[in-house]
Amino acid sequence: MSSPLYPWQQSAWQQIQKMNGRWPHAILLHGPRGIGKTVFAEWLAQSLLCETPLVDGHACGGCVSCGWVSQYSHPDYRRLRPEILESDDAQADPDEAATPKSAVKASKAPSREIVINQVRALSDFMSISTHRQGARVIVIYPAEAMNVAASNALLKSLEEPGPNTVFILVSSGIDALLPTLVSRCRQFPLSMPSREIALAWLAQQDCHKPDQLLAEQGGAPLAALEAFQSETFQQQEEFLMHLRRPDSETALKIAEKLQKTPIPLLISWMQRWLYDVFSFKLTGKIRYYPRYQKEIDQVAQAMSLPALLTLLENNAERKAVADHPLAPRLLIEEILLDYAGLSQPHN
Numbered sequence: 001m002s003s004p005l006y007p008w009q010q011s012a013w014q015q016i017q018k019m020n021g022r023w024p025h026a027i028l029l030h031g032p033r034g035i036g037k038t039v040f041a042e043w044l045a046q047s048l049l050c051e052t053p054l055v056d057g058h059a060c061g062g063c064v065s066c067g068w069v070s071q072y073s074h075p076d077y078r079r080l081r082p083e084i085l086e087s088d089d090a091q092a093d094p095d096e097a098a099t100p101k102s103a104v105k106a107s108k109a110p111s112r113e114i115v116i117n118q119v120r121a122l123s124d125f126m127s128i129s130t131h132r133q134g135a136r137v138i139v140i141y142p143a144e145a146m147n148v149a150a151s152n153a154l155l156k157s158l159e160e161p162g163p164n165t166v167f168i169l170v171s172s173g174i175d176a177l178l179p180t181l182v183s184r185c186r187q188f189p190l191s192m193p194s195r196e197i198a199l200a201w202l203a204q205q206d207c208h209k210p211d212q213l214l215a216e217q218g219g220a221p222l223a224a225l226e227a228f229q230s231e232t233f234q235q236q237e238e239f240l241m242h243l244r245r246p247d248s249e250t251a252l253k254i255a256e257k258l259q260k261t262p263i264p265l266l267i268s269w270m271q272r273w274l275y276d277v278f279s280f281k282l283t284g285k286i287r288y289y290p291r292y293q294k295e296i297d298q299v300a301q302a303m304s305l306p307a308l309l310t311l312l313e314n315n316a317e318r319k320a321v322a323d324h325p326l327a328p329r330l331l332i333e334e335i336l337l338d339y340a341g342l343s344q345p346h347n
């Protein structure tokens with residue numbers, strides 16, 4: 001298993017490895033938002049717990065400990081996060097998407113703070129000896145989410161740390177932390193990658209207009225990618241929504257709305273959709289958009305095979321000119337009208 005660290009984190013990793021064997025009880029990783037500090041902290045935790053780490057300090061990825069850490073079930077590992085982050089994870093699971101959100105959420109909104117009970121729960125964890133006779137690691141993020149009571153409770157734990165215990169605090173707002181807490185930690189800054197490195201990485205993630213997004217997000221590459229993905233995801237939903245029940249009139253409206261969406265993206269969404277309709281028609285299988293199985297089924301029934309093949313062919317031809325369309329909006333209109341003309345879903 002290769003390290004999940006981002007390219008701009010390699011030198012910070014080498015720096016922190018210089019502490020090897022002399023780990024302080026508490027490390028404070030801090031730096032700007034959107035650069036991957038949490039990934040770094042969790043990987044450091046896994047590497048400290050790994051039973052057969054590599055020479056460069058990275059976790060092996062194959063031992064029992066590594067397996068447990070990746071499942072968040074290692075008996076000597078704890079994460080302290082605000083409750084709201086736990087529920088975000090649950091909702092990020094696409095299989096959960098069908099469950100109404102109101103049913104997932106309890107009547108009380110999940111807390112944005114790390115509360116004292118979460119810190120108190122650590123004392124039981126720290127009072128027994130470690131299960132694997134190795135380190136015991138507690139990752140806390142974002143550390144500034146700890147309220148005052150929680151911070152004071154943590155301060156006590158830091159004053160009497162158990163043997164082999166390492167706290168890793170992660171913060172994008174070190175000024176919001178209790179100064180006494182900060183002074184108990186070995187500070188370790190993680191810095192913003194250079195613009196060149198960030199742009200190269202974003203390009204690898206198929207991010208369009210990376211320089212614009214990066215500038216909007218103050219140079220933070222993960223924040224830029226997140227912004228890109230959330231915007232394009234909504235555009236994709238709108239586009240697919242239309243493909244489910246196409247007609248010429250809404251085709252023009254959608255073309256106007258999506259005229260700023262990169263054409264290569266639109267064409268790839270169309271291609272995937274057509275592929276799914278085609279595949280469902282022939283084999284009953286859906287590869288890209290299983291969440292729209294019902295709609296794909298309807299379209300597949302309504303569309304003749306020759307019409308489908310014509311659309312696939314037209315789409316492939318457009319792909320060739322997609323990077324530099326002369327009139328993007330007209331091209332989107334053409335794509336959608338072509339599709340609407342060749343599909344007659346019955347309702």
Ligand SMILES: [Zn+2]
Pocket residue numbers: 049050051052053059060061062063064065066
């Ligand atoms: Zn390992």
